[in-house]
Amino acid sequence: MRVLQLIDSLEAGGAERMAVNYANSLGVRIAFSALAVTRKEGLLKEQLHETIPYVFLQRKRTIDFQAVSKLKRFVKDNNIAIVHAHGTSYFMAVMLKIAYPKIKIIWHDHHGGRSTQKGYKNAVLKAASRFFDAVVVVNHELKAWAERNLAVSKVVYLPNFAIQNETEQKQTIVKGTDGKRIICLSNLRHPKNHALLLEAFRDFELKNGDWSLHLVGKDSQDEYSSFLKQFIKENHLEDNVFIYGSCPDINAILQQGTIGVLASIYEGFPVTLLEYGLAGLAVVSTNVGYCGEIIEHEKTGLSFNPSDVKMLTAQLQRMAGDEQLRKSMSEALKTRIKQSYSEEIVMNALILQYQNILNAKQK
Template sequence: MRVLQLIDSLEAGGAERMAVNYANGLANRIAFSALAVTRKQGILKEQLDKAVLYTFLERKRTIDFKAVSRLKRFVKDNSIDIIHAHGTSYFIAAMLKIAYPKIKIVWHDHHGGRSTQKGYKNAVLKMASRFFDTVMVVNQELKAWAERNLAVAKVTYLPNFAVRDKVEEKQTTLKGTDGKRIVCLSNLRYPKNHALLLEAFRDSGLHKKEWSLHLIGKDSQDDYSSFLKRFISDNRLDDSIFIYGSCSDISNVLEQGTIGVLASVFEGFPVTLLEYGMAGLAVVSTNVGYCGEIIQNEKTGLSFTPSDVEMLTAQLKRMTDDEQLRKSVSEALKTTIRESYSEEIVMNALILQYQNILNAKQK
């Protein structure tokens, strides 16, 4: 079995982290594991295992025949059986299928609500789905949508999993007081709902009790970022809310936290929640997408509706005030991850799906 993971970039993000996790996880389980990046290299390249063969396609436009040619050559030179395309990389995978029909294509939908929106992009996806052998999804909502809308016979749910990052050097030191740090691991962009989190943190008054909030994720220096920084400044929270940008030493960062928070307006299956749990953080999470399955309110964390700032404020205050609650939910979350979302469990399920694809008759 020879498999190539395909992703548009290696900047820090959920789909990108999963592409790397799959490539690494398969490296010692199948004959050949590789990863190809179509458009932009990034910080996650450091996380790739040395056993994973890597290539960069230098795709510069939507329809880029040179990039398709590079991909075809890489696939043929390495006798690849399956391309596992993550997120928006499905388009170049479909183009390859036209040029090289024997290749098997898996499309993996990580992106929650974005995939179910109407418009031009979904029309392209529906057309491209004719070339998919299987669609993999990260929650049941996406599974139902794919079964209704895409021209593919096989749609499979596969949970995400998390691993400790491979960068051993501790590069990032969080500010604030030990034992009183709240960490938010999300790129600075709209769906991640940082504005609500900042408002709730201010309203909670936690900064007056030495608690601090730490935003970890890509900062595009755009209007969204400027709004957040202006909010921090206008509310005199510069000594309590800190923005770090992308960090390669995520395990080290999370080890310095006490509470992990996710406030997104929509999610598919956030790897972030698994990373929080593996690091032993107590979690306060949005209840959208698959989040409610991982963070069961009162059991493995506290949840809230992402439009309700008062609810988030109350949950933050409750979690910070109750050390015993933090201990019980973090231990329960660790157990849940170990029993349901471990690398071993997910890799075995993935390989079984690959075997089914290869055993199926050629389209």
């Protein structure tokens, strides 16, 4: 079994982390596991194991024949049978399929609401799906959408999983008081709903109890980022709210936290919640996408509607004010992750799907 993971960038993001995790985990389970990046390298390259073959295609335009040729050469030289394309990299996989029909394509949809909403390049995706041998989705809403809209007969639900990097070097010192840090691990962009989180933090007046909020994720220095920083300044939160940008030592950062929060307007299957749980954080989470399956309200965490700032304020207040609640919920979440979303469980299911595709090829 020889498989290539394909992704457009290695900047810190959920789909990107999963592509790296898949390549690493398969590296010790199948004959050949590799990773190809089409457009942009990034921090996550450091997390790719040295034993995993890697190629950067340096794609510069939508249709880039030089990048396709480089990918085709890598696939042929390494006798790769399956290309597992994550997110928007499906377009490059389809161009490869046209140039090299031998390969099988799996498309992995991570992104929740975007691909199920009208106008999100659906015409291109639907046309491309004729070249897919299977689709992997991260929640049941996406499965139903793919079965209705894509020209592929095999659609499989497969949960994400998280890996704790035991060799990670601690680089980031998180500010604030021990035992009173709230971590939000999300790139600074509108769907991640940081504005609601900042409003809730302000309204609860958490800073009066020495609580602090830490925003960790890519800062594009754009209008959205400027709005958040202006809000922090206007509400005199500079001593209690901190923006770190992209960081390579996520596990080390989470180990310094107390509460993990996710406020997104939409999600597919957020790896962030799994990372919070494995790090032992108590979690307050949006209830969109697959979040409600991981964070079962009152059992493995507290949930809220991402348009309801009062609800988020109340949940933060409750979690911050009850140490025993934090302890019981964090332990319950860690147990659920180990039982249902472990690396071993997901990899076994994935390899079975690979085998089914290869067997179909031989018929």
